[in-house]
Amino acid sequence: MIQSLRGMNDMFSPDAERYEYFIETATTIAKRYGFTFFEAPILEETALFKRSVGESSDIVGKEMYQFIDKGENDVCLRPEGTAGVVRAFIQKKMDKQGGIHRFFYHGPMFRYERPQKGRLRQFHQFGIESFGVASVVEDATLIMMLVDILDALGIGYKLEINSLGDQNCMPDYRNKLVSFLDAHESEICEDCKRRKATNPIRVLDCKNSSCQALYAEAPKLMQNLCEGCDTDFQQLKSLLEDSKINYEVNTHLVRGLDYYSKTAFEFVSDEIGAQSAIAGGGRYDRLVEFLDGKATPAVGFAMGIERLLELIKMPETKREGYYIGTMDDEGLPLIMKAAQVKRKSDKVTVEYKSKNFKNHLKGADKVNARFCAIIGENERNDGTIWIKDLELKEEKTIDLNTF
Numbered sequence: 001m002i003q004s005l006r007g008m009n010d011m012f013s014p015d016a017e018r019y020e021y022f023i024e025t026a027t028t029i030a031k032r033y034g035f036t037f038f039e040a041p042i043l044e045e046t047a048l049f050k051r052s053v054g055e056s057s058d059i060v061g062k063e064m065y066q067f068i069d070k071g072e073n074d075v076c077l078r079p080e081g082t083a084g085v086v087r088a089f090i091q092k093k094m095d096k097q098g099g100i101h102r103f104f105y106h107g108p109m110f111r112y113e114r115p116q117k118g119r120l121r122q123f124h125q126f127g128i129e130s131f132g133v134a135s136v137v138e139d140a141t142l143i144m145m146l147v148d149i150l151d152a153l154g155i156g157y158k159l160e161i162n163s164l165g166d167q168n169c170m171p172d173y174r175n176k177l178v179s180f181l182d183a184h185e186s187e188i189c190e191d192c193k194r195r196k197a198t199n200p201i202r203v204l205d206c207k208n209s210s211c212q213a214l215y216a217e218a219p220k221l222m223q224n225l226c227e228g229c230d231t232d233f234q235q236l237k238s239l240l241e242d243s244k245i246n247y248e249v250n251t252h253l254v255r256g257l258d259y260y261s262k263t264a265f266e267f268v269s270d271e272i273g274a275q276s277a278i279a280g281g282g283r284y285d286r287l288v289e290f291l292d293g294k295a296t297p298a299v300g301f302a303m304g305i306e307r308l309l310e311l312i313k314m315p316e317t318k319r320e321g322y323y324i325g326t327m328d329d330e331g332l333p334l335i336m337k338a339a340q341v342k343r344k345s346d347k348v349t350v351e352y353k354s355k356n357f358k359n360h361l362k363g364a365d366k367v368n369a370r371f372c373a374i375i376g377e378n379e380r381n382d383g384t385i386w387i388k389d390l391e392l393k394e395e396k397t398i399d400l401n402t403f
Contacts, residue, residue: 005121006121007113007115007120007121007122008120008122009122014314015309017314018309018310018312018314019124019305019309021153021312021314022126022153022305022308022309022312023305025149025152025153026106026126026303027104029145029148029149029152030104030145031104033102033141033145034102035102035103035104035128036102036103036104037103037104037105038085038103038104038129039105039107040081040084040085040087040105041078041084042077042107042108042110043075043076043077043078044075044076044083044084044087045073045074045075045076046064046066046075046076047074048083048084048087049064049076049078049079051290051291052082052083052086052287052290052291053079053080053259054198054199054259055198057199057202059079059080059111060079062112062113063112063113064076064077064079064110064111064112065077065110065111065112077109077110078110079109079110079111080109081105081107081109081125081127081129082127082129082259082284082287082300083287083291085103085105085127085129085300086129086287086288086291086293086298089101089131089288089296090288090291090292094131095288095294095296096294098132100130100131100132100133101130101131101132102128102130103128103129103130104127104128105127105129106124106126106127106305107124108122108123108124109122109123109124109125110122110123111123117272118272118304118306118307119304119306119307120306123304123305124304124305124306125302125303125304125305126303126305127300127301127302128145128281128300128301128302129298129299129300130299130300131288131296131297132296132298133297134285134297136232136233136235136236136239136262136263137235137239138299139236139263139283139299140236140239140240142300142301143159143161143240143265144243144245146267146279146281146303147159147245150267150278150279153308153311153312153313154311154312154313155269155278155311155312155313156271156311157267157268157269157278157279158248158267158268158270159240159245159246159248159265159266159267160247160249160250160253160265160266160267160268161236161237161240161248161249161250161253161263161264161265162221162222162249162250162251162252162253162254162263162264163221163222163229163230163232163233163262163263163264164201164221164254164255164260164261164262164263164264164282165221165224165225165226165229165261165262166226166229166261166262166285167261167286168226169221169224169225169226169229170201172224173219173221173224174200174201176219177200177201177203177219178196178200180217180218180219181196181200181203181218182196184214187210187214188203188206188211188214189208189210191206191208192206192208201221201254203215204251204252204253204254205254212252215252220251222251229262232262232263233262233263236263237249250266253265253266255280255282259284259286259287259290260282260284261282261283261284261285261286262282262283262285263282263283264280264282264283265281265282265301266279267279269311272307272310272311277307278303278304278308278311279302280301280302281299281300281301281302282299282300282301283297283298283299284298284299284300285297317368318370319368319369319370319390319391320347320368320369320370321346321347321348321349321367321370321371322339322342322346322347322348322349322369322372322373323348323349323351323360323363323364323367323369323371323372323373324338324339324342324348324349324351324373324374325351325354325355325360325363325373325374325375326351326354326374326375326376327354327355327356327357327360327374327375327376328354328376328377328380329354330377330380331354331375331376331379331380332352334375334400335375336350338375338400342403349364349367349369351363357374357376360374361388364390365390369390370390370391371388371389371390372387372388372390373385373387373388374386379397379400383399383400384397384398384399384400385397385398385400385403387403
């Protein structure tokens with residue numbers, strides 16, 4: 001028997017219903033904030049992610065589904081969403097048009113990593129990307145949008161924020177951090193030794209407990225911000241406080257991708273075990289330029305949907321639509337024709353097998369239909385159909401053409 005690949009799961013109800021509800025909820029809120037839907041290809045050139053995500057990242061170094069296609073192109077399944085949006089933004093010359101461009105997207109991403117609860121090799125993300133606004137007000141707005149989405153889904157969270165600095169203050173801080181790491185070379189793990197040479201700030205995100213204890217004494221980027229980054233960060237905190245959004249400053253919060261600068265934020269939950277991050281993002285003002293576009297300020301976030309599914313508080317389901325059945329085989333053409341007409345305006349479930357009255361009512365209950373409509377011998381002879389409103393417990397027989 002052929003089975004699904006490890007870490008690539010099928011999705012049936014109730015998870016499928018939760019997924020659908022998540023997409024509907026997040027989409028509605030994104031549109032309220034003025035964002036429009038964008039769809040990128042699942043397959044991209046590998047170079048896109050090497051240049052954007054960064055060759056120092058675990059994603060590029062260890063986790064990408066990469067191969068040479070039949071045209072001798074080096075391609076990979078997308079491991080994240082932002083790079084594809086930026087590539088399209090540049091390809092369509094939106095960077096040269098100026099103005100503000102705001103997009104949301106959702107779909108599957110792929111990373112070859114060890115599957116665990118809420119973390120799969122094929123997983124789904126909902127993402128937001130905003131181009132053309134340099135103000136930290138846009139950063140705060142995206143955080144507010146995330147708060148609205150999580151609140152609407154009934155998901156509890158804690159917000160952590162940090163500033164990663166920019167090209168004015170990051171180089172000096174990086175030198176101080178590397179000096180600290182050099183002094184403690186024998187105490188850090190092998191991953192941190194590798195990161196020290198490629199992207200030193202990522203050592204702060206190390207999950208090794210001994211490294212974390214050591215980095216409590218490391219230089220803090222927050223104490224080395226330039227005036228511009230510090231002003232932006234103070235304004236971000238003020239905007240969140242004005243909006244009654246609670247937050248914590250986490251000086252060890254870095255993003256796992258190389259393209260972030262200035263604002264970084266993460267929403268975490270203690271309801272899903274050790275893997276506590278449920279959404280995160282930040283500012284990436286230089287990524288468009290890194291990918292050969294015109295320098296454009298940008299900020300975004302992404303949510304891993306599978307990690308959220310069991311946390312979603314689903315609304316109470318209501319009966320909807322029609323269940324239509326027949327009590328004898330001769331009535332099948334009539335219910336098929338009736339169903340085809342009703343589907344133009346309502347959800348319809350048709351039971352093709354002839355059943356007795358009681359079993360049809362059970363069938364209507366099973367699909368949670370609002371109305372049970374049945375044609376028996378009498379109805380067939382009279383050109384009528386019997387209908388029961390299963391919510392109001394009212395029943396009547398009406399002309400089939402009227403129905």
